[in-house]
Amino acid sequence: MNAPVGARGTEYEMVVERGKIAEFAAAMQSDDPAYRGPDAIVPPTFLTSGALWAPEGVRVDVGFDRKRLLHGEQEYVFHGPPPRAGDVLTVVDRIEDRYEKPGKRGGKMRFAVVVTEYRAPDGTLVAEGRSTLIETAPKAGAA
Amino acid sequence: MSDTPALTVGTKAEPRDFGPLTTRMFVRYAGASGDFNPMHYDDTLARSAGYPSVFSQGMHSAALLASFAVDWLGAANVRRFRVRFREQVWPGDVLTCSGEVTAVEGPLVTVELTATRQTGGVAVGASADFLLSG
16 A cells, blocks of 8 residues: 555544553653643653554555664644643544655665644644654665 | 743753663553564564664654653643654663753744764754743
8 A cells, every 4th residue: 555645544532541641751751740640741752652542444554665664753743732631632644745765775765754633522633743754775686 | 840041042951861771661661652563672583683682662762852851841831842763772872861942932942852872873853842931
């Protein structure tokens, strides 16, 4: 599957849980009280764990060879205060961009930018994730 | 954050070290994030794939840098956080996080953040916006 620019995945639900936030905060070695208790908010990179909520097959497939797949960049944008424990978000992926560059040792590197939208129940866009994925050029002779 | 002195372009944060990092920390991040790629905790598998050992998830280093950033500018204030993955991070590494203000537009402060290995190599770089109230 080489889903084109504009292709969208299927919507899924992410429930923001205080226990999951506390677990994430411990993994990031943060003792910030903002990440504890019933009103905990999410840390800057917490939404990456939203993939745990995605049923099989709902995310977009950029079609890259997993053996040559690199995660180049990751961005999170919050259109207001970060989501908090108890929020129920509707999540969907879309492919924002695809492009190619020559590899350092020949061949082509392929890039894909996948945006993940996080919406409140009223449809308000509260946060976005933006992943830049890279497929490195095949080794000479392997292609 | 009310005690934070006025931030201007060039203001630097007090650096913070994380580490020495351990495989246990990678496992903890795997559980927290759901990224169970075994290259980050199965040493036998990592060596058989040609690596000297397991290595950290890039998003784990990003999360440590985020921890540093929110200590500086406030957890509730973050509006954008973008990381670029550079060098791999190994057990025993110490990551030194540093940050500098690069733009101030009213209440919106933009910072550049870096997590540097003890070798001097940059593990992850980041750019972030924080909306500081009052």
